[in-house]
Amino acid sequence: MINTDVLIIGAGPTGLFCAHQLGIIGLKCEIVDNLDKIGGQCIELYPDKPIYDIPAIPECTGEELTNNLIEQIKPFSFNFHLSDRVQEVKNENNKWFVKTLKGKEFLTPNIVIAGGVGSFEPRKFPTKNCEKFEENSVLYSVKDKTIFKDKKVVIFGGGDSALDWAIELSKNSNVTLIHRRDEFRGAPASVERIKQLQNEKKVELFTKYSIKDVKGNDNLESVEIKNEEGESKTIDADYVLGFFGLIMQLGPILEWGLNIEKKTIPVNTENFETNKKGIFAIGDICTYPGKLKLILSGFHEGALAARGCFKYARPNEKYRFEFTTTSKTVKGRIGVKE
Protein backbone atom coordinates (compact mmCIF):
# COMPACT_ATOMS: atom_id res chain seq x y z
CA MET A 1 0.00 0.00 0.00
CA ILE A 2 1.40 3.36 -1.06
CA ASN A 3 0.34 6.39 0.97
CA THR A 4 0.47 9.66 -0.91
CA ASP A 5 -1.01 13.15 -0.94
CA VAL A 6 -2.34 12.92 -4.48
CA LEU A 7 -2.77 10.20 -7.06
CA ILE A 8 -2.75 11.53 -10.61
CA ILE A 9 -4.39 9.44 -13.31
CA GLY A 10 -2.84 10.29 -16.64
CA ALA A 11 0.73 11.27 -17.53
CA GLY A 12 -0.16 13.65 -20.34
CA PRO A 13 0.86 17.33 -20.27
CA THR A 14 -1.96 18.28 -17.93
CA GLY A 15 -1.15 15.56 -15.40
CA LEU A 16 2.56 16.36 -15.58
CA PHE A 17 2.10 20.07 -14.97
CA CYS A 18 -0.35 19.38 -12.14
CA ALA A 19 2.40 17.23 -10.60
CA HIS A 20 4.75 20.20 -10.92
CA GLN A 21 2.30 22.46 -9.12
CA LEU A 22 1.87 19.87 -6.37
CA GLY A 23 5.63 19.69 -5.97
CA ILE A 24 5.87 23.47 -5.77
CA ILE A 25 3.36 23.62 -2.91
CA GLY A 26 5.08 20.78 -1.09
CA LEU A 27 2.78 17.84 -1.79
CA LYS A 28 3.74 14.35 -2.93
CA CYS A 29 2.07 12.52 -5.77
CA GLU A 30 2.10 9.25 -7.67
CA ILE A 31 1.22 9.12 -11.36
CA VAL A 32 -0.48 6.19 -13.09
CA ASP A 33 -0.81 5.85 -16.86
CA ASN A 34 -2.09 3.09 -19.08
CA LEU A 35 0.52 3.74 -21.76
CA ASP A 36 4.05 2.37 -21.49
CA LYS A 37 5.52 5.86 -21.76
CA ILE A 38 5.00 9.35 -20.35
CA GLY A 39 3.26 12.01 -22.45
CA GLY A 40 -0.32 10.90 -23.12
CA GLN A 41 -1.84 11.93 -26.44
CA CYS A 42 1.17 14.17 -27.12
CA ILE A 43 3.46 11.18 -27.31
CA GLU A 44 1.04 8.55 -28.58
CA LEU A 45 -0.84 10.49 -31.22
CA TYR A 46 1.37 13.34 -32.36
CA PRO A 47 4.97 13.12 -31.11
CA ASP A 48 6.25 14.75 -34.31
CA LYS A 49 3.45 17.21 -34.99
CA PRO A 50 4.28 20.80 -34.15
CA ILE A 51 2.13 22.59 -31.58
CA TYR A 52 1.90 26.37 -31.91
CA ASP A 53 -0.21 27.46 -28.95
CA ILE A 54 1.82 26.78 -25.85
CA PRO A 55 2.35 30.18 -24.19
CA ALA A 56 5.86 31.52 -24.76
CA ILE A 57 6.84 28.55 -26.94
CA PRO A 58 6.28 29.56 -30.59
CA GLU A 59 6.62 26.00 -31.84
CA CYS A 60 7.34 22.61 -30.33
CA THR A 61 6.45 19.00 -31.00
CA GLY A 62 4.45 16.75 -28.70
CA GLU A 63 7.65 14.94 -27.81
CA GLU A 64 9.57 18.14 -26.99
CA LEU A 65 6.72 19.40 -24.85
CA THR A 66 6.65 16.10 -22.96
CA ASN A 67 10.41 16.06 -22.45
CA ASN A 68 10.36 19.60 -21.10
CA LEU A 69 7.56 18.80 -18.69
CA ILE A 70 9.41 15.72 -17.48
CA GLU A 71 12.52 17.87 -16.96
CA GLN A 72 10.47 20.43 -15.05
CA ILE A 73 9.23 17.90 -12.47
CA LYS A 74 12.51 16.02 -12.11
CA PRO A 75 13.46 17.76 -8.82
CA PHE A 76 10.44 16.21 -7.12
CA SER A 77 11.31 12.58 -8.05
CA PHE A 78 7.68 11.53 -8.30
CA ASN A 79 6.93 7.89 -9.10
CA PHE A 80 5.35 6.86 -12.37
CA HIS A 81 3.35 3.68 -12.67
CA LEU A 82 3.18 3.07 -16.41
CA SER A 83 1.39 0.34 -18.40
CA ASP A 84 -1.10 0.17 -15.58
CA ARG A 85 -4.64 1.41 -15.17
CA VAL A 86 -6.61 2.50 -12.15
CA GLN A 87 -9.41 0.02 -11.86
CA GLU A 88 -11.05 0.50 -8.50
CA VAL A 89 -11.68 3.62 -6.44
CA LYS A 90 -13.52 3.50 -3.13
CA ASN A 91 -13.91 5.68 -0.09
CA GLU A 92 -12.28 4.49 3.14
CA ASN A 93 -12.50 6.78 6.18
CA ASN A 94 -12.47 9.97 4.15
CA LYS A 95 -9.57 8.80 2.01
CA TRP A 96 -9.60 7.15 -1.36
CA PHE A 97 -8.47 3.58 -1.70
CA VAL A 98 -7.24 3.00 -5.23
CA LYS A 99 -6.34 -0.30 -6.87
CA THR A 100 -4.79 -0.76 -10.30
CA LEU A 101 -5.14 -3.51 -12.85
CA LYS A 102 -1.73 -4.84 -11.87
CA GLY A 103 -2.77 -4.92 -8.21
CA LYS A 104 -0.95 -1.85 -6.89
CA GLU A 105 -2.77 -0.19 -4.00
CA PHE A 106 -2.79 3.44 -2.94
CA LEU A 107 -4.36 5.37 -0.09
CA THR A 108 -4.76 9.07 -0.73
CA PRO A 109 -6.97 12.00 0.23
CA ASN A 110 -6.91 13.27 -3.37
CA ILE A 111 -7.26 11.88 -6.86
CA VAL A 112 -6.67 14.06 -9.89
CA ILE A 113 -8.12 12.61 -13.07
CA ALA A 114 -6.12 13.95 -16.00
CA GLY A 115 -7.18 11.15 -18.27
CA GLY A 116 -7.67 12.98 -21.57
CA VAL A 117 -10.39 11.15 -23.46
CA GLY A 118 -9.76 7.93 -21.63
CA SER A 119 -7.21 5.19 -21.72
CA PHE A 120 -5.73 3.90 -24.92
CA GLU A 121 -6.82 0.38 -25.84
CA PRO A 122 -6.17 -1.55 -29.02
CA ARG A 123 -9.00 -1.42 -31.53
CA LYS A 124 -10.43 -4.88 -31.91
CA PHE A 125 -11.94 -6.80 -34.81
CA PRO A 126 -15.58 -5.93 -35.38
CA THR A 127 -16.35 -9.62 -35.79
CA LYS A 128 -18.25 -11.02 -32.82
CA ASN A 129 -16.73 -14.52 -33.09
CA CYS A 130 -13.25 -13.09 -32.49
CA GLU A 131 -14.09 -12.63 -28.81
CA LYS A 132 -14.23 -16.40 -28.35
CA PHE A 133 -10.58 -16.73 -29.36
CA GLU A 134 -9.29 -13.51 -27.83
CA GLU A 135 -6.08 -13.82 -25.80
CA ASN A 136 -5.56 -17.35 -27.15
CA SER A 137 -5.40 -17.18 -30.91
CA VAL A 138 -6.87 -13.77 -31.76
CA LEU A 139 -4.36 -11.21 -30.50
CA TYR A 140 -3.82 -7.44 -30.60
CA SER A 141 -0.23 -7.41 -29.42
CA VAL A 142 2.67 -9.83 -29.30
CA LYS A 143 4.05 -10.77 -25.93
CA ASP A 144 5.94 -13.93 -26.87
CA LYS A 145 6.85 -14.39 -30.50
CA THR A 146 8.02 -17.97 -30.02
CA ILE A 147 4.42 -19.21 -29.92
CA PHE A 148 4.14 -18.50 -33.65
CA LYS A 149 6.98 -20.80 -34.72
CA ASP A 150 5.92 -23.02 -37.64
CA LYS A 151 2.33 -21.76 -37.31
CA LYS A 152 -0.03 -20.15 -39.78
CA VAL A 153 -0.36 -16.49 -38.80
CA VAL A 154 -2.78 -14.07 -40.43
CA ILE A 155 -2.00 -10.42 -39.75
CA PHE A 156 -4.41 -7.53 -40.37
CA GLY A 157 -3.39 -3.89 -40.65
CA GLY A 158 -1.37 -1.43 -42.70
CA GLY A 159 0.77 0.41 -40.18
CA ASP A 160 4.21 -0.25 -38.77
CA SER A 161 3.07 -2.80 -36.18
CA ALA A 162 1.42 -4.96 -38.84
CA LEU A 163 4.34 -4.65 -41.27
CA ASP A 164 7.07 -5.16 -38.67
CA TRP A 165 5.45 -8.29 -37.28
CA ALA A 166 4.74 -9.66 -40.74
CA ILE A 167 8.43 -9.23 -41.60
CA GLU A 168 9.66 -10.65 -38.29
CA LEU A 169 7.30 -13.63 -38.15
CA SER A 170 7.87 -14.54 -41.81
CA LYS A 171 11.25 -15.94 -40.72
CA ASN A 172 9.70 -18.84 -38.83
CA SER A 173 6.00 -18.83 -39.61
CA ASN A 174 3.63 -18.98 -42.53
CA VAL A 175 2.45 -15.36 -42.72
CA THR A 176 -0.49 -13.80 -44.54
CA LEU A 177 -0.88 -10.02 -44.41
CA ILE A 178 -4.25 -8.43 -45.07
CA HIS A 179 -4.99 -4.72 -45.43
CA ARG A 180 -8.12 -2.83 -46.43
CA ARG A 181 -6.46 -0.80 -49.20
CA ASP A 182 -3.41 -0.92 -51.47
CA GLU A 183 -1.46 1.81 -49.69
CA PHE A 184 0.29 1.13 -46.40
CA ARG A 185 0.93 3.77 -43.79
CA GLY A 186 4.00 2.02 -42.40
CA ALA A 187 7.57 3.08 -43.11
CA PRO A 188 8.42 2.94 -46.85
CA ALA A 189 11.35 0.58 -46.21
CA SER A 190 9.02 -1.90 -44.49
CA VAL A 191 6.51 -1.69 -47.33
CA GLU A 192 9.36 -2.39 -49.73
CA ARG A 193 10.48 -5.37 -47.66
CA ILE A 194 6.94 -6.81 -47.57
CA LYS A 195 6.69 -6.62 -51.38
CA GLN A 196 10.04 -8.37 -51.61
CA LEU A 197 8.89 -11.10 -49.21
CA GLN A 198 5.72 -11.44 -51.25
CA ASN A 199 7.79 -12.02 -54.41
CA GLU A 200 9.87 -14.57 -52.55
CA LYS A 201 6.59 -16.20 -51.47
CA LYS A 202 7.49 -15.78 -47.82
CA VAL A 203 4.49 -13.56 -47.12
CA GLU A 204 1.13 -13.85 -48.79
CA LEU A 205 -0.49 -10.45 -49.26
CA PHE A 206 -4.17 -9.58 -49.76
CA THR A 207 -5.11 -5.93 -50.07
CA LYS A 208 -8.62 -4.47 -50.26
CA TYR A 209 -9.77 -7.24 -47.99
CA SER A 210 -11.07 -7.11 -44.45
CA ILE A 211 -12.12 -9.70 -41.91
CA LYS A 212 -15.49 -11.37 -42.30
CA ASP A 213 -15.42 -14.16 -39.74
CA VAL A 214 -13.24 -16.56 -37.81
CA LYS A 215 -13.97 -20.27 -37.70
CA GLY A 216 -13.07 -23.05 -35.33
CA ASN A 217 -14.49 -25.01 -32.44
CA ASP A 218 -12.07 -25.17 -29.52
CA ASN A 219 -9.16 -23.90 -31.55
CA LEU A 220 -9.07 -21.34 -34.29
CA GLU A 221 -9.00 -23.06 -37.67
CA SER A 222 -9.48 -20.41 -40.31
CA VAL A 223 -10.31 -16.82 -41.02
CA GLU A 224 -12.70 -15.64 -43.70
CA ILE A 225 -11.95 -12.38 -45.48
CA LYS A 226 -14.10 -10.28 -47.80
CA ASN A 227 -13.64 -7.48 -50.29
CA GLU A 228 -16.07 -4.73 -51.21
CA GLU A 229 -17.23 -6.61 -54.30
CA GLY A 230 -18.60 -9.24 -51.94
CA GLU A 231 -16.04 -11.93 -52.77
CA SER A 232 -14.70 -13.89 -49.87
CA LYS A 233 -11.80 -16.22 -49.22
CA THR A 234 -11.00 -18.61 -46.43
CA ILE A 235 -7.47 -18.80 -45.09
CA ASP A 236 -6.26 -21.49 -42.68
CA ALA A 237 -4.98 -19.87 -39.51
CA ASP A 238 -3.57 -20.83 -36.14
CA TYR A 239 -3.29 -17.21 -35.04
CA VAL A 240 -4.91 -13.97 -36.13
CA LEU A 241 -3.26 -10.67 -35.23
CA GLY A 242 -5.02 -7.31 -35.55
CA PHE A 243 -3.11 -4.01 -35.59
CA PHE A 244 -5.62 -1.19 -36.08
CA GLY A 245 -4.12 1.39 -33.77
CA LEU A 246 -5.51 2.52 -30.48
CA ILE A 247 -8.87 3.81 -29.41
CA MET A 248 -9.61 5.77 -26.28
CA GLN A 249 -12.12 4.55 -23.75
CA LEU A 250 -13.20 5.99 -20.42
CA GLY A 251 -13.35 2.47 -19.05
CA PRO A 252 -13.49 2.08 -15.26
CA ILE A 253 -13.80 5.87 -14.68
CA LEU A 254 -17.49 5.41 -15.48
CA GLU A 255 -17.92 3.22 -12.41
CA TRP A 256 -16.67 5.54 -9.67
CA GLY A 257 -19.92 7.41 -9.13
CA LEU A 258 -18.79 10.57 -10.89
CA ASN A 259 -21.20 12.68 -12.87
CA ILE A 260 -20.51 12.15 -16.57
CA GLU A 261 -21.70 14.39 -19.39
CA LYS A 262 -20.92 13.33 -22.97
CA LYS A 263 -17.82 11.37 -21.93
CA THR A 264 -16.55 14.26 -19.80
CA ILE A 265 -16.67 15.01 -16.07
CA PRO A 266 -18.33 18.24 -14.89
CA VAL A 267 -16.24 20.23 -12.40
CA ASN A 268 -16.39 23.55 -10.60
CA THR A 269 -13.98 26.16 -11.89
CA GLU A 270 -12.69 27.18 -8.48
CA ASN A 271 -10.59 24.07 -7.90
CA PHE A 272 -11.79 21.58 -10.52
CA GLU A 273 -13.32 19.23 -7.98
CA THR A 274 -15.94 16.79 -9.25
CA ASN A 275 -19.14 15.79 -7.49
CA LYS A 276 -16.95 13.58 -5.24
CA LYS A 277 -14.99 15.28 -2.47
CA GLY A 278 -11.26 14.91 -3.12
CA ILE A 279 -11.63 13.78 -6.72
CA PHE A 280 -10.59 16.43 -9.22
CA ALA A 281 -10.72 16.35 -13.02
CA ILE A 282 -8.53 18.46 -15.29
CA GLY A 283 -7.63 18.68 -18.97
CA ASP A 284 -9.66 17.23 -21.82
CA ILE A 285 -11.65 14.99 -19.52
CA CYS A 286 -13.30 17.81 -17.54
CA THR A 287 -16.07 20.10 -18.63
CA TYR A 288 -17.47 23.44 -17.41
CA PRO A 289 -19.03 26.47 -19.09
CA GLY A 290 -16.53 27.88 -21.58
CA LYS A 291 -14.20 24.85 -21.46
CA LEU A 292 -11.51 24.86 -24.14
CA LYS A 293 -9.69 21.64 -24.92
CA LEU A 294 -6.28 23.28 -25.03
CA ILE A 295 -3.11 22.20 -23.30
CA LEU A 296 -2.77 25.66 -21.79
CA SER A 297 -6.21 25.35 -20.21
CA GLY A 298 -5.11 22.03 -18.74
CA PHE A 299 -2.11 23.75 -17.15
CA HIS A 300 -4.33 26.34 -15.47
CA GLU A 301 -6.76 23.66 -14.31
CA GLY A 302 -3.89 21.62 -12.86
CA ALA A 303 -2.53 24.60 -10.94
CA LEU A 304 -5.89 25.25 -9.29
CA ALA A 305 -6.63 21.58 -8.65
CA ALA A 306 -3.25 21.28 -6.89
CA ARG A 307 -4.32 24.02 -4.43
CA GLY A 308 -7.64 22.20 -4.05
CA CYS A 309 -5.72 19.08 -3.02
CA PHE A 310 -3.78 20.98 -0.38
CA LYS A 311 -6.67 21.40 2.04
CA TYR A 312 -7.38 17.65 2.15
CA ALA A 313 -3.70 16.64 2.25
CA ARG A 314 -2.74 19.16 4.98
CA PRO A 315 -6.00 19.85 6.82
CA ASN A 316 -4.19 21.52 9.72
CA GLU A 317 -2.03 23.82 7.65
CA LYS A 318 -2.95 27.00 5.87
CA TYR A 319 -1.99 27.21 2.24
CA ARG A 320 0.20 30.19 1.53
CA PHE A 321 0.58 31.55 -1.99
CA GLU A 322 4.22 32.01 -3.05
CA PHE A 323 6.07 32.97 -6.20
CA THR A 324 8.82 30.71 -7.56
CA THR A 325 10.91 33.82 -8.24
CA THR A 326 11.14 34.85 -4.61
CA SER A 327 10.19 32.04 -2.27
CA LYS A 328 13.09 30.34 -0.53
CA THR A 329 10.84 27.43 0.41
CA VAL A 330 9.83 26.84 -3.20
CA LYS A 331 13.38 27.19 -4.43
CA GLY A 332 14.41 24.62 -1.86
CA ARG A 333 11.80 22.22 -3.19
CA ILE A 334 13.09 22.48 -6.73
CA GLY A 335 16.68 22.28 -5.56
CA VAL A 336 17.79 25.78 -6.55
CA LYS A 337 20.74 26.98 -4.50
CA GLU A 338 21.02 30.69 -3.84
Added chain:
Amino acid sequence: MAKIKYIEHSGKEHEVDVANGLSVMEGAVQNDIPGIDADCGGGMACATCHVYVKEEWFNKLPEKAIGEDDMLDQAYEPNSSSRLSCQITVSDELNGLVVHLPEKQI
Protein backbone atom coordinates in the same frame (compact mmCIF):
# COMPACT_ATOMS: atom_id res chain seq x y z
CA MET B 1 -24.84 27.36 -45.39
CA ALA B 2 -25.68 23.80 -46.35
CA LYS B 3 -28.43 21.41 -45.37
CA ILE B 4 -26.77 18.20 -44.26
CA LYS B 5 -28.51 14.94 -43.57
CA TYR B 6 -26.94 12.58 -41.06
CA ILE B 7 -28.40 9.07 -41.16
CA GLU B 8 -27.75 6.92 -38.12
CA HIS B 9 -26.98 3.23 -38.52
CA SER B 10 -30.52 2.49 -37.31
CA GLY B 11 -31.90 4.57 -40.21
CA LYS B 12 -32.91 7.55 -38.07
CA GLU B 13 -32.36 10.77 -40.00
CA HIS B 14 -31.27 14.20 -38.77
CA GLU B 15 -31.31 17.14 -41.16
CA VAL B 16 -29.63 20.31 -39.98
CA ASP B 17 -28.30 23.58 -41.39
CA VAL B 18 -24.55 23.85 -41.00
CA ALA B 19 -22.73 27.14 -41.51
CA ASN B 20 -20.02 27.42 -44.14
CA GLY B 21 -16.55 26.90 -42.78
CA LEU B 22 -17.59 24.42 -40.10
CA SER B 23 -16.77 20.76 -40.59
CA VAL B 24 -19.39 18.08 -41.08
CA MET B 25 -18.20 16.71 -37.72
CA GLU B 26 -18.83 20.04 -35.99
CA GLY B 27 -22.28 20.21 -37.58
CA ALA B 28 -23.13 16.92 -35.88
CA VAL B 29 -21.56 17.72 -32.52
CA GLN B 30 -23.14 21.19 -32.27
CA ASN B 31 -26.55 19.75 -33.06
CA ASP B 32 -26.25 16.85 -30.62
CA ILE B 33 -26.51 14.25 -33.34
CA PRO B 34 -25.54 10.90 -31.84
CA GLY B 35 -23.09 8.61 -33.60
CA ILE B 36 -20.15 10.97 -34.08
CA ASP B 37 -17.77 10.94 -31.11
CA ALA B 38 -14.95 13.20 -32.37
CA ASP B 39 -12.73 12.28 -29.43
CA CYS B 40 -9.75 14.30 -30.60
CA GLY B 41 -11.84 17.36 -31.41
CA GLY B 42 -11.02 17.60 -35.10
CA GLY B 43 -7.24 17.14 -35.04
CA MET B 44 -7.31 14.09 -37.32
CA ALA B 45 -5.69 12.20 -34.47
CA CYS B 46 -8.43 9.63 -33.97
CA ALA B 47 -11.02 8.00 -36.19
CA THR B 48 -14.18 8.56 -34.20
CA CYS B 49 -15.97 10.96 -36.57
CA HIS B 50 -16.02 8.35 -39.32
CA VAL B 51 -18.87 8.55 -41.85
CA TYR B 52 -19.78 6.82 -45.09
CA VAL B 53 -20.55 8.98 -48.13
CA LYS B 54 -22.33 7.38 -51.06
CA GLU B 55 -20.89 7.66 -54.54
CA GLU B 56 -23.14 10.48 -55.77
CA TRP B 57 -21.67 12.77 -53.11
CA PHE B 58 -18.26 11.22 -52.51
CA ASN B 59 -16.62 12.70 -55.60
CA LYS B 60 -18.06 16.17 -54.97
CA LEU B 61 -16.37 16.44 -51.60
CA PRO B 62 -13.09 18.22 -51.02
CA GLU B 63 -10.27 15.68 -51.44
CA LYS B 64 -9.10 13.58 -48.55
CA ALA B 65 -6.51 15.24 -46.34
CA ILE B 66 -3.00 13.83 -46.25
CA GLY B 67 -3.06 11.17 -43.60
CA GLU B 68 -6.84 10.83 -43.58
CA ASP B 69 -6.72 7.33 -45.05
CA ASP B 70 -4.09 6.38 -42.48
CA MET B 71 -6.47 7.36 -39.72
CA LEU B 72 -9.37 5.63 -41.48
CA ASP B 73 -7.37 2.37 -41.32
CA GLN B 74 -7.99 2.66 -37.61
CA ALA B 75 -11.74 3.33 -37.85
CA TYR B 76 -14.56 0.88 -37.16
CA GLU B 77 -15.32 -1.00 -40.40
CA PRO B 78 -13.92 1.46 -42.93
CA ASN B 79 -14.54 0.97 -46.66
CA SER B 80 -13.94 2.88 -49.88
CA SER B 81 -16.77 5.31 -49.12
CA SER B 82 -15.35 6.23 -45.71
CA ARG B 83 -14.39 9.76 -44.73
CA LEU B 84 -13.48 11.52 -41.53
CA SER B 85 -16.20 14.11 -41.10
CA CYS B 86 -13.79 16.53 -39.40
CA GLN B 87 -11.98 16.84 -42.73
CA ILE B 88 -15.03 17.83 -44.77
CA THR B 89 -15.50 21.60 -44.68
CA VAL B 90 -19.02 22.78 -45.28
CA SER B 91 -19.74 25.20 -48.14
CA ASP B 92 -22.78 26.11 -50.26
CA GLU B 93 -21.73 23.41 -52.74
CA LEU B 94 -22.42 20.75 -50.13
CA ASN B 95 -26.09 21.72 -49.74
CA GLY B 96 -28.04 18.46 -49.59
CA LEU B 97 -25.08 16.28 -48.56
CA VAL B 98 -26.05 12.97 -47.00
CA VAL B 99 -23.68 11.11 -44.69
CA HIS B 100 -24.26 7.70 -43.18
CA LEU B 101 -23.00 6.98 -39.69
CA PRO B 102 -21.33 3.67 -38.86
CA GLU B 103 -22.78 1.24 -36.36
CA LYS B 104 -20.34 2.59 -33.80
CA GLN B 105 -17.18 4.66 -33.60
CA ILE B 106 -15.17 2.67 -31.06
